[in-house]
Amino acid sequence: xxxxxxxIGAGPAxxxxxxxxxxxxxxxxIISGSITGGQLLLTSMVENYPAFPNGIEGPDLMQLMKRQxxxxxxxxxYEEATGVDLDIKPFRVRTDSGNFESKVLIIATGASxxxxxxxxxxxxxGKGVSTxxxxxxPFFKGKNVMVVGGGDTAMEDSLFLAKxxxxxxxxxxxxxxxxxxxxxxxxxxxxxxxxxxxxEIDEISGKNTVNAVTIRDVNTGQKREIPTGGVFIxxxxxxxxxxxxxxxxxxxxxxxxxxxxVRTRIDGLYIAGDVADGVYRQAVTAAASGVKAALxxxxxxxxxxxx
Numbered sequence: 001x002x003x004x005x006x007x008i009g010a011g012p013a014x015x016x017x018x019x020x021x022x023x024x025x026x027x028x029x030i031i032s033g034s035i036t037g038g039q040l041l042l043t044s045m046v047e048n049y050p051a052f053p054n055g056i057e058g059p060d061l062m063q064l065m066k067r068q069x070x071x072x073x074x075x076x077x078y079e080e081a082t083g084v085d086l087d088i089k090p091f092r093v094r095t096d097s098g099n100f101e102s103k104v105l106i107i108a109t110g111a112s113x114x115x116x117x118x119x120x121x122x123x124x125x126g127k128g129v130s131t132x133x134x135x136x137x138p139f140f141k142g143k144n145v146m147v148v149g150g151g152d153t154a155m156e157d158s159l160f161l162a163k164x165x166x167x168x169x170x171x172x173x174x175x176x177x178x179x180x181x182x183x184x185x186x187x188x189x190x191x192x193x194x195x196x197x198x199x200e201i202d203e204i205s206g207k208n209t210v211n212a213v214t215i216r217d218v219n220t221g222q223k224r225e226i227p228t229g230g231v232f233i234x235x236x237x238x239x240x241x242x243x244x245x246x247x248x249x250x251x252x253x254x255x256x257x258x259x260x261x262v263r264t265r266i267d268g269l270y271i272a273g274d275v276a277d278g279v280y281r282q283a284v285t286a287a288a289s290g291v292k293a294a295l296x297x298x299x300x301x302x303x304x305x306x307x
Contacts, residue, residue, distance in 0.1 A: 002090035002101040003029050005297055008081045009108035009240075011038020012283040013273025015065040016290030017106050017297075022072035024298055029100060030069070031077045031093060037062035038110045039274075040283055043135065044126035049283055058126075061283075081109070081243045086266055104297045107256070108272040108290055109240040111281070116148065116233060120204040128210025128230045133157035134282070136232075137164045143229030146171055146213060148201060154234040155183035161232065162192040169194045169228070171201055173218055204231055239275050253278050262293040268304075270296050 005021045007014045010032035021028040035041065043058030052061070070076070077095070085092040090101040113131035115121055121129050130136040133147070137160055145165045147158045150172040161168045170187070175197050177184050187193050196215065202223060203214040210230055216223045239254045248264065248271075249257045256276045258264060264271060270293040273286035 002103055003027075004102065004301060005029070005104045005106065005294075006031065006091070006093055006100055006102035007106045007108060008084075008093060008243075009033075009038070009110055009273065009275070010036040010066070010076070011062070011108065011110045011273060011286060012040065012065070013110070013275075013286040013290035013293075014038075014106070014108035015062065015069055016287040017108060017272055017294040018069035018074040018290075019065065019072065020291050020294035021106075021297060022069050022074040024294075025073065026298070026301070027073045027075065028069075029075050029077060029102070031079060031081050031095065031100065033080050034078055036066050036076065036078075038286075039113070039131075042125050043132070045139070046135070046283065047138065048135065083243055083245060084247060086247050086269060089268070091269065104268045104270070104300060106270045106272055106290075106293045106297060107244075107275060108286075108293070109243070109275045110286070111237040111239040111255075111274040111278075113233065114236045114238060116201060116235070118201065118203060121231070121233065124204050124206065124210050124231070127208065128206060129204060129233065130230065131233050131237075132281070133160050133232050133234070136230075137161050140165050140230045142166055144169070144227070145230040145232060146201075146226075146228050147232045147234050148172075149234035149236075150174060150177040150179060151234075151236065152179045152183050153236060155179045155187045157232050157234045158187055158193050159190065162190055165192070165230075167194065168192055169196060169226075171196050171199050171213075171215060173198065173200050201231070237274070237278070237281070239278075241275060251278075262289055262296055268297075268300050 005028040040058035047055040079095040083094040091105040144167040272289040272293040
């Protein structure tokens with residue numbers, strides 16, 4: 001028998017959708033993967049999520065959201081979605097253990113940050129290494145920090161960080177940025193931002209937190225160590241859409257295209273969170289889109305008389 005609602009993904013978007021759907025007694029099934037929480041699992045302290053004036057650890061926030069969904073009857077399947085069939089009703093979601101069917105499907109699989117590929121970046125994640133300047137910049141007031149990247153995201157992060165940090169140094173592996181001209185001009189005209197061209201970070205070092213990086217000149221191979229209080233990796237995100245196998249339209253950056261925020265061209269199929277949002281990428285905006293998807297799902301089930 002088909003489930004009423006299946007949600008793929010268990011970050012802020014998926015869990016918010018689960019809370020709303022479960023509270024409406026739809027008993028949603030959340031295919032969460034092996035770990036629940038999305039990118040907030042990589043965040044130490046969250047200070048900009050409403051209702052937590054003293055901040056809250058990212059994993060703790062996700063655990064509270066999960067418990068809230070379970071309280072209303074949400075059920076979790078700790079497996080990865082490996083494929084979907086969207087041209088049949090009920091929809092079918094495939095996992096390693098078998099198939100799940102549902103009348104409504106909410107896809108909230110998020111996006112994953114691109115990494116430099118060095119061991120030390122994961123070691124210091126949440127301890128001076130970040131992939132979200134708008135989330136973490138206030139923690140770096142008065143410090144010297146580094147931003148890695150050369151696109152618009154790196155420019156935006158650098159300008160935002162310059163409002164808090166003493167100095168911002170951009171590390172870029174080429175001799176010119178690929179960012180839009182207007183963003184480049186803003187960065188180049190900011191007296192608090194320095195640039196190191198033709199260089200990559202080989203290692204991030206420190207004891208309990210980041211205190212230095214070793215950079216390498218890509219042309220000469222020469223290395224040098226530079227003190228820093230933080231490293232912001234801004235080389236992009238990859239939406240988690242591989243399991244869709246081309247069954248939904250994506251934009252030029254790989255994000256799922258939507259209609260009116262969370263709808264799709266397929267009735268009963270909704271998209272929530274960072275898998276479709278390449279602009280804001282905030283926990284609170286992802287949560288809001290999860291709520292919208294759940295409300296759309298409720299309206300669809302009521303309208304079609306299959307609740």
